[in-house]
C-alpha cells in the first residue's frame with residue numbers, strides 16, 4: 443500500500459465485512475484500511491456495492507457480519523453466525539458519526555433551513571455549540587466553498603453544484619477527521635461538476651482523509667493516493683491511480699477504464715480551471 | 716312559519732353551548748394530536764411488537780362507529796378507570812383517542828413520505844434519532860401535513876356534537892334542551908347548522924390557503 447502500516451494508526455479499518463439483502467450478497471468480505479491523510483477513490487461499475495460499503499463505514503447500513511473500527515475504536519463487530527461480539531450503543535455510533543463527514547449524491551440539504559442554518563445545524567444540535575463560534579466558522583466554510591453570497595438563500599433556490607458545495611461545508615463544520623463522498627458529482631449537470639471537484643481537490647490538498655466513490659477518473663488520477671476497485675461486492679484491484687487506471691492488469695478494470703477513457707480525457711482541462 | 720323569538724330569547728344558552736363546543740374541540744384536538752404523534756412514532760418504531768400495537772390501535776378506531784365507541788366509553792371507561800374519572804371526561808378521552816387514530820395516520824404518512832436522505836443526512840452529522848425527528852423530520856413533515864391535519868380538525872369539531880349524547884352541555888345539547896321546552900326544533904336546529912357553517916366554511920377556506928402556501 444501507499445504507506446507502511448506502522449507509520450500511523452489507521453483511521454478506518456474494515457475487515458471481512460459482508461452485507462446481504464435477503465439472499466443477495468452485496469458485499470462479499472471486504473477488507474479496507476484507510477490511513478490519515480489518504481484520499482482513497484472507490485471505483486466500480488453500477489451495482490458493485492460502492493454505496494453500500496461507504497454507508498457501512500459510518501453504519502448508516504449495518505453489515506451482516508464483519509468488523510469496523512474508526513480511529514482505533516471498534517464500532518461494529520458481528521460474527522458470521524450473527525452473534526454481536528461488541529455491544530455498541532446508539533450514543534457511541536452517533537459520536538463516531540459526528541467525527542465522520544458524509545456527502546451524498548442527492549445533496550440531502552435540509553430544505554426548511556437556509557444555507558447558513560444548514561451549515562450550523564450539526565454543531566448546534568449535536569455538539570450544543572454556541573451560535574457565535576459556530577456562525578463564524580460556518581461563514582468561513584461558506585467562503586471556502588465559494589458560497590458566501592448565498593448564506594441567506596433557501597436550498598431550493600440553488601443549483602446542484604451550489605447545493606453540493608453547501609453540503610460539503612455542512613459536513614466540514616463538524617470538523618471531521620474523515621470525509622465520505624458518495625458520487626458527489628453524479629447528479630450534476632456537466633458544467634457544474636468542476637466547481638465541486640475543485641472544492642474536493644482543495645480539501646484533499648489540505649490533508650483531509652477522504653474516501654470517495656466516484657466515476658471521475660480524472661479526479662482519481664489527480665488527487666487519489668490510492669484507488670480501490672470493487673466488482674460484484676469484492677475488491678478486485680487496488681493500488682496507486684497510475685498502477686490501477688493507467689496500467690490495469692485486471693480484466694474488469696481494463697473494461698471499466700476503456701469505457702471511461704473518453705470522459706477522463708475530457709476531465710483534464712476542467713481540473714485545471 | 717319561523718318563530719325566531721325562541722332563538723333570541725335563549726341566545727345565552729346557544730352562546731354558552733358554542734363556548735363549550737369550542738372548548739371541547741380544542742381539548743380533544745390537542746389531546747388527539749399528542750396521542751396521534753405517540754401512535755405514529757410507535758408505528759414507526761424499529762420494535763415489531765410496538766408497531767403491531769400501533770397498527771391495532773389505528774385499525775380499531777377506523778372500524779368502530781364513533782357513536783358506539785362513545786356510548787361504550789361513557790358506560791365502561793369510568794368503571795375501568797375507577798371513580799376518579801367523570802363520564803364527561805371519559806367522553807372527551809374517548810373522542811381524543813378516536814381523533815388520535817386519524818391524526819396518527821396523517822402523521823405517519825407524512826413522516827414516511829419524507830425522503831430517506833433527510834434522515835440519513837441528520838444521522839450522518841451525528842444526530843440521535845430523536846434529534847433528527849425534532850430538528851429535521853417533524854418540521855418538514857408537519858409542513859406537508861397542515862392541510863390534512865386541518866381537515867381532520869374540522870371533522871373533530873363536527874364530531875364533538877356526538878358528546879351531547881353523553882350530557883356534555885355543548886351547542887347541540889343546549890339546542891335539544893331549548894327545543895324540549897319551546898317545541899320549536901326547526902328553528903333551533905337551523906341555527907345550530909348555521910353556526911357550524913359560519914365557523915367551518917372560513918376554516919376550510921383557511922386550510923386551503925395554507926395548503927397553497929405550503930407548496
Ligand SMILES: Nc1ncnc2c1ncn2[C@@H]1O[C@H](COP(=O)(O)OP(=O)(O)O)[C@@H](O)[C@H]1O
Nearest residue numbers: 463466468486487488489490491492493494495
Ligand atoms: N436497501 C436495499 N435493498 C435491497 N437491495 C439493495 C439495497 N441497497 C442496495 N441494494 C443492492 O445492492 C447492490 C449494490 O448496490 P450499491 O451499493 O448501491 O451499488 P453501487 O453504489 O456500486 O452502484 C445492488 O444490486 C442493489 O440493487
Ligand SMILES: [Mg+2]
Nearest residue numbers: 492493494625
Ligand atoms: Mg451508488
